[in-house]
Amino acid sequence: MSTGQxxxxxxxxxxxxxGLEDAPLTVxxxxxxxxxxxxxxxxNSITYNPDGVFxxxxxxxxxxxxxxxxxxxxxxxxxxxxxxxxxxxxxxxxWSPNLAGDSVIGYRIYTGSTIGTANTEISNTLVSSNGxxxxxxxxxxxxxxxxxxxxxxxxxxxxKAYNEAGLSGFSTGICDVIPN
Numbered sequence: 276m277s278t279g280q281x282x283x284x285x286x287x288x289x290x291x292x293x294g295l296e297d298a299p300l301t302v303x304x305x306x307x308x309x310x311x312x313x314x315x316x317x318x319n320s321i322t323y324n325p326d327g328v329f330x331x332x333x334x335x336x337x338x339x340x341x342x343x344x345x346x347x348x349x350x351x352x353x354x355x356x357x358x359x360x361x362x363x364x365x366x367x368x369x370w371s372p373n374l375a376g377d378s379v380i381g382y383r384i385y386t387g388s389t390i391g392t393a394n395t396e397i398s399n400t401l402v403s404s405n406g407x408x409x410x411x412x413x414x415x416x417x418x419x420x421x422x423x424x425x426x427x428x429x430x431x432x433x434x435k436a437y438n439e440a441g442l443s444g445f446s447t448g449i450c451d452v453i454p455n
Contacts, residue, residue, distance in 0.1 A: 276323075280357045283324045285316070288337060288351070297341040305348065306336035310355070323353050328423060330357035359425045361418035361453045368432040369413040370446055378438045384414055385433045386422065390448040393431040397422070418453050426455045 278284040288302065302319045310329035314322050321337060335351040373379045381401040387393035397416070402409045418424040431450040436443045 276351060277354045277356060278323070278325060280325045280330050280355050280360070281327055283322055284353065285320050285322050286351055287318075287320045288339070288349070289319055291349075295339055295341040295345055295347060297343045297345065299342060301340045303338045303340070304335065305338055306334070308333035308335050308353070321351065323351075325355050330355050330360045330362055330419065357419075359427075361424045361426050361428070362420070364418040364424075364453055365415055366418055366422070366430065366432075366451060367413055367415040368434070368449065369411070370434050372410055372412055373436050377436065379409070379436045380438050381436075382412060382414075383435045383437065383442070385435070385445070387431055388429050390431050390433065390450065393433045393445075393448050424453050426453055428453045 276284060276286060289300070300319055302315050302321070304313055304315065307313055308323065310333050311323060311325040313335045316322055321335065323335065333353050333355065335353070336348065337351065338346055338348045340346045368384065379402055381399060383396050384398045384400065385393045386395055386397050398414065400407060400414055416422050422430060424430055429450055429452050431448050433445045433448040435445055
């Protein structure tokens with residue numbers, strides 16, 4: 276099954292569930308999708324409503340039970356697409372390391388659509404984090420899944436270092452335009 280991130284889809288699940296002839300049938304959702312919602316309709320079909328943000332694959336696990344208690348369990352896989360989403364586009368922000376004498380504990384990363392509006396904190400990275408290199412600090416984000424950016428969007432980053440004495444001012448920022 277496929278749908279757009281803003282388009283609901285109705286799935287007639289009884290078309291492929293055989294061997295449960297003893298009506299009435301009861302449909303139950305065992306596991307809801309991780310993004311969006313799934314509901315059972317009066318005709319025992321399932322309607323999936325995307326959340327309008329996520330693009331990728333979700334699964335819905337459901338059961339069908341007949342009057343005799345016979346049960347079947349199945350999984351629906353829905354691929355949610357987005358023509359304007361920046362899926363798979365990675366952004367890496369690198370900055371100059373602080374001096375060793377600064378005793379930096381971590382860095383707070385901020386983003387916005389301009390340098391002046393890059394005030395929304397998106398991560399707090401400790402220098403001791405696994406995989407973080409204090410001598411060459413950087414952090415990477417997926418433009419869509421981490422930042423909900425679309426093709427053509429501008430994104431800017433700034434960073435503040437902190438230690439036991441407090442938080443520094445903003446670094447010089449950097450901006451990037453997500454390609455179409």
